[in-house]
Amino acid sequence: MTGRQARGQARMDQIMAAAAEAFAESGYEAVSTNAIAARAGISPGSLYQFFANKDDIARALAERYTRSLSEVHAAAFDGTDLAALPLDELIAAITGPLVEFNLAHRGFKALFARPDLPPSLTAAAAPLHAALLGRVAALVSSRAPGLPPDVVERTATVAVQLVRAMMPLIVAADEPQRDALVGELRAVLHGYLEPVLR
Amino acid sequence: MTGRQARGQARMDQIMAAAAEAFAESGYEAVSTNAIAARAGISPGSLYQFFANKDDIARALAERYTRSLSEVHAAAFDGTDLAALPLDELIAAITGPLVEFNLAHRGFKALFARPDLPPSLTAAAAPLHAALLGRVAALVSSRAPGLPPDVVERTATVAVQLVRAMMPLIVAADEPQRDALVGELRAVLHGYLEPVLR
DNA sequence: AGAAAACACGAGCAGCCGCTCGCCTTTCCT
DNA sequence: AGGAAAGGCGAGCGGCTGCTCGTGTTTTCT
Numbered sequence: 411m412t413g414r415q416a417r418g419q420a421r422m423d424q425i426m427a428a429a430a431e432a433f434a435e436s437g438y439e440a441v442s443t444n445a446i447a448a449r450a451g452i453s454p455g456s457l458y459q460f461f462a463n464k465d466d467i468a469r470a471l472a473e474r475y476t477r478s479l480s481e482v483h484a485a486a487f488d489g490t491d492l493a494a495l496p497l498d499e500l501i502a503a504i505t506g507p508l509v510e511f512n513l514a515h516r517g518f519k520a521l522f523a524r525p526d527l528p529p530s531l532t533a534a535a536a537p538l539h540a541a542l543l544g545r546v547a548a549l550v551s552s553r554a555p556g557l558p559p560d561v562v563e564r565t566a567t568v569a570v571q572l573v574r575a576m577m578p579l580i581v582a583a584d585e586p587q588r589d590a591l592v593g594e595l596r597a598v599l600h601g602y603l604e605p606v607l608r
Numbered sequence: 609m610t611g612r613q614a615r616g617q618a619r620m621d622q623i624m625a626a627a628a629e630a631f632a633e634s635g636y637e638a639v640s641t642n643a644i645a646a647r648a649g650i651s652p653g654s655l656y657q658f659f660a661n662k663d664d665i666a667r668a669l670a671e672r673y674t675r676s677l678s679e680v681h682a683a684a685f686d687g688t689d690l691a692a693l694p695l696d697e698l699i700a701a702i703t704g705p706l707v708e709f710n711l712a713h714r715g716f717k718a719l720f721a722r723p724d725l726p727p728s729l730t731a732a733a734a735p736l737h738a739a740l741l742g743r744v745a746a747l748v749s750s751r752a753p754g755l756p757p758d759v760v761e762r763t764a765t766v767a768v769q770l771v772r773a774m775m776p777l778i779v780a781a782d783e784p785q786r787d788a789l790v791g792e793l794r795a796v797l798h799g800y801l802e803p804v805l806r
Numbered sequence: 807a808g809a810a811a812a813c814a815c816g817a818g819c820a821g822c823c824g825c826t827c828g829c830c831t832t833t834c835c836t
Numbered sequence: 837a838g839g840a841a842a843g844g845c846g847a848g849c850g851g852c853t854g855c856t857c858g859t860g861t862t863t864t865c866t
Contacts, residue, residue, distance in 0.1 A: 459843065459844075460843095571774065601796070640854075653816065653857080
């Protein structure tokens with residue numbers, strides 16, 4: 411592989427970092443490509459040497475987030491034997507890494523949480539979301555073996571939605587309040603799941 | 609009051625209806641003013657005879673939604689003596705009208721649920737949101753008199769957020785699934801609130 | 807009837823957007 | 837050393853957007 415990989419890769423990282431910041435501040439479509447280039451300290455032309463168009467930048471960012479988040483999922487779900495844990499600890503073991511991820515990558519929400527995201531982003535996020543749902547559903551099913559499949563899936567959907575709903579509150583809060591809100595998230599999940607899992 | 613109130617008011621309603629549809633379909637900034645005018649069957653120039661600019665259309669829509677929703681709130685909270693109701697019925701009495709409102713006005717979410725809405729909209733929605741929070745907080749406080757004020761407020765914030773989180777799921781679902789999801793919403797609220805209210 | 811106000815039109819303006827293209831510089835390969 | 841690839845630049849293009857303005861029509865006054 412010849413080519414300028416060191417310099418080029420560094421530029422791509424610069425651009426993606428600048429884009430992530432800008433998207434987190436102002437949202438995807440409010441940010442112009444020229445603004446991203448300026449923020450990265452390069453010219454508009456240089457930006458298009460590495461990315462085909464604006465969507466491509468988002469796609470690359472999404473891919474990076476997706477990879478990172480899927481590692482978080484793997485660590486959270488495949489680490490210890492979750493089936494044996496008490497519900498409280500199960501919830502804490504899964505929500506903990508998710509909260510950390512969202513705190514560390516604040517641009518993530520800005521890209522994926524919007525209601526009208528570009529199709530390329532929906533496509534990029536779909537497999538990850540489906541995998542997460544599947545993992546949660548498997549967990550629900552294993553802890554409440556008698557449950558009909560449609561109830562399992564609905565329960566998983568709602569649980570995932572609850573986490574996504576509380577995340578903006580948690581991320582936006584300052585440190586002292588944040589821990590309390592994480593506690594509330596766990597209380598919500600516990601209150602919802604405990605009766606279902608008998 | 610002289611002037612063309614009948615014709616003019618009818619035009620304003622046309623424009624707002626067209627805008628609400630378009631916003632619900634594609635989101636606020638994806639919709640051009642020329643597209644709104646075309647959809648309303650009038651020229652771009654005519655549109656600007658009734659609205660100062662694009663934000664003004666959103667503001668007028670928001671105001672209409674706000675007024676309507678505040679009536680819903682009033683009916684839901686001030687109707688019967690909620691303090692005497694069992695928790696299940698209290699939750700049902702409040703969530704019911706809210707679900708109905710969101711089903712009837714699907715443009716509402718499109719305008720207010722976006723993370724980066726124009727400042728004029730945030731300003732328009734803020735008092736309503738604050739009032740809702742206050743009502744919920746008052747209810748929580750009256751049912752758990754010993755609770756510290758900051759806990760009351762946090763509980764109300766979370767409860768409101770839970771409703772807002774489940775609403776997109778409910779609105780997007782088809783009829784048979786919808787009722788199940790409304791049931792889930794109530795189960796979530798019950799599971800969360802019951803321990804807090806002892 | 808006649809004047810004035812309100813309504814309606816639609817070509818087109820200024821401005822921004824995503825993106826290109828011609829030209830130069832730096833880095834790598836042999 | 838010298839050629840080729842990769843990186844870098846920034847003026848500016850085509851296109852779309854929110855919005856205007858001159859002109860013409862309809863309605864409501866006295």
